Amino acid sequence: MLSVGVAVAAFTAATAGGLVRGMSGFGGSLVxxxxxxxxxxxxxxxxxxLLLEAFAVVPVLRHFIGRAQWRVVTPICVAAFAAxxxxxxxxxxxxPSLVRRAIGFIVLLFALALPSGVRYEGPxxxxxxxxxxxxxGVLLGGTGIGGPPVILYLLSGSSPSAITRANLMITVMAISVAALALLWVRGVLRVDGPMPLWLxxxxxxxxxxAGMRLFALVDERRFRRATLGFMVAIAAVTLLA
Known part of the structure; x- marks a missing residue:
């Protein structure tokens, strides 16, 4: 049975993740x-x-399937499945404390790399x-955060932003579903576990x-800078806790 304080903290964390995802299109799991x-x-x-992040993609998935570059997406997904x-x-x-610090390190690395312009150069x-x-695949299976390497890699291409976004959505969705299947086999895919989905x-x-509604009202660049700063703060607390 969750205490009231833990339940409120978990609900708040999920709300923050949804807000970031709704505003920026990514970053829910990073929060x-x-x-x-x-x-x-x-x-x-x-x-x-992973279930919550997949839920955010499903309603718009059909819009991305036809735009994705499958010759780019397929090898990434197959390799991720294997890992x-x-x-x-x-x-x-x-x-668990080591895994938690690994999560904090990944979030910190991504939050610093994204605005710095660090990218893979070339097609x-x-x-x-x-x-x-x-x-x-290793990062997703071990920490629940597998998107940052793929995001930085695909953002380096010369494809139009609509195609890049489709590639990202399809890739992240595919490897997330594979990870969920693996977790289901291991018996931890439950709605009533220590961190219940219903909460x-x-x-x-x-x-x-709220994030989707605020997207049209708030300056996107300022919000992304604030979000990345928030991620750095979260990562620092996670590493020091």
Whole structure:
């Protein structure tokens, strides 16, 4: 049974994640994973966070399927699928505090790399796609955060922003579903676990709806800078906790 304080903290974390996702189109898991992993063991947090992030994509998925560059997306996804079990092994066997600090480190690295302009230079190539897919799969299986390497990689291409966004959405959705299937096999994909979905979902939906409404009212660049600063603060707390 969750205490009132823990329940409020979890609900607030989910709302913050939904707000960031609704405003920026990404970053929900980067906010929720470090915050929720300080409340419960990461192995019980990954599944509900992935479910919430997948929920945000499903309604618009059909708009991206026809725009995605499958020759770019497919090798990344296949490599990620192959690497997921190795990350999951670490998630279930490593010390939870070590996994939590790994989550904080990934969030910190991404929050600093994104505005600095660090990117892979050149068109997507098969060896690099496979390597990034393997890295993404290990990170997703082990920490619930597998998107940053793929985001930085795909943003470096010369494709129009609509195609890049489609590539990102399809890739993240595909590897998230594969990770959920793996977690279901391991028996941690539950709606009533230590971090219950019925508690997180209302907060996430509330934040997502508010973020989508605020998108047209708030300066996007300022919001993204504030979000990245927020992520740095979250990561620092996670690393020091």
């Amino acid at each position: 929720m994973m470090p915050l929720l992993s300080m409340i419960a063991s990461p192995k019980y947090v990954v599944a509900p966070v 997921l079990p190795f990350g999951a092994y670490a998630l279930f066997n490593a010390d 997507p190539r098969l060896p690099m796609s496979v390597a990034l897919g393997l890295l993404s 997180l979902a209302p907060g996430y939906v509330l934040g997502l709806s």
